[in-house]
Amino acid sequence: MNIVVCLKQVPDTESQIKIAPDGRSIVTDNIKWVMNPYDEYAVEEGLRLKEKFGGEVTIIGVGPKRVTESIRTALAMGADRGILVDDPAVADTDPLSTARVLKAVINDLDSDIILCGKQGVDGDYGLVGSSLAELLSIPQISVVVKLEVSADGSTVRAHREVEGGIFVIESPLPVLITAQKGLNEPRYASLPGIMKAKKKPLDVKTLADLGLDPSEVGADAAKIKIMQITPPGQRKPGKVVEGETPQEKAANLARLLHEEAKVI
């Protein structure tokens, strides 16, 4: 089974976000870059499928050189090879163009299952997976918390989380799945895994290598543009609810919620 995992590198969720002087980007100086948390579930699921059905897990990332580190992490977990598309033209592009670049890579791979994260915890788009499925003309099942592939490897049955419930959805392969927390418990890279990863193939490609033109997928082709990034509005300082005993505090809180905030 040919399994592809699309991997995005994002700032660690611990990061404080500071806005750059240009007002349209963030300060990246002290940021620790990590594999997008949802992509960890995607990688883990890919590895489990490979353990069951054989085949290869290919990790694809679009982004600058530093992304190799996260791809290596996935290789250390057990993936077989990595492909990084590193081209200055795609630095500021949008999800649809990212999907176009991923498609160009995937076209050559004859993949059965493509796994993405539910969303990148940087831009919080949640768009690349469904855009990619559309460009590849294959079905998508998004926000998946459980995945089963039939014994003959021809269909998947996925549990898709919706508000207040689960839909169980069946699809033939090839299919694109987006991973939600709960899908699995991602493994840690073992020391031998880390050693082995160093020798696994990791190809770096440019847009030209993929036969793509910056005018189709670069920042200039982006269909949405960030004009400005602003900090969240400051909350007005809160109140400490007074009282000598828990009962007094509770009584004061109930009164404030009722009379001041008027929320109960």
Place this chain on the structure above:
Amino acid sequence: MAQGIWIIAEQREGELRKISFELVSEGRRLADKMGQSVTAILLGSHIKGKAAVLGKYGADKVIVADDERLATYTTDAYVSVLSQLTRASEPAIILLSATVQGKDMSGRLAARLGVGMAQDCVAFSIENSNLIARRPIYAGKAYATVTFEESWPQIATGRPNVFELNEPDDSRPVEVIGAEFNLDDSQFKTKIIESIQEAGGKVDLTEAERIVSGGRGMKGPENYVILEELADLIGATVGASRSAVDAGWRPHSDQVGQTGKVVSPNLYIACGISGAIQHLAGMGTSKYTVAVNKDPDAPIFQKADYGVVGDLFEVVPALIEEIKKIL
């Protein structure tokens, strides 16, 4: 020239969801600025009877795509119908709900039409007849203002519980018409095998007006009964921190935060939650936040409108009694 604002209404099991009314209300405000009309699009089966309500919130027209194969949302069928309708009528702006369904549909629809898409927006405005959207990034640690580059339709999803509802106006006229579309379901690949509903039929966290959340300070799964009791009393949904979820005390679907659900209730009561950055990111847009924590230095207090320093096992039961006196 692309004209008019479309709202893709969302129904589940034949019932319109509140977000649809919120988006029609917002769409009305935007359309008035542009001097254009609001059209709601409703997909479903035997759904026509529900359409007129959308007019009360501001839709001038409702286009209903009624077909048995549209009874339950599937990506294939819904995106197919919407792309056909869009190509036939060329709306300027399309708003969908930032729900699991809306988010599944939006990326695929935008890719099919080859246009830009702004996900999970919390504010919209109009400049020179173009949509400008404000959306949280980094789970609300910052906000991005985005524009669409000279392409139409301009598609965006709007977050539930954020846009103000118009006062329903029974006297507003509304035109309800049937949609023309082809459904070639031989092309559709996915099938819904089963729908599993969570027990209790509680309002989902993303739509809840009130949330009572518990973290590691709850000490164990059995203690959530006191939060359930408080929640029942005030009509709230119970949420959790990731620590509580990872400990197996609560299901994954209850997690609030950067890798859980992003919520915007009117009232968020955090009990025994320290206020890690990833948790704050998920509930930072709550209108009023209450924190109950025995550690006066817990970061959650910096985000709380009302902070109660104390043992939640004393404060929460007392709060239940006090609220009963008021209600």
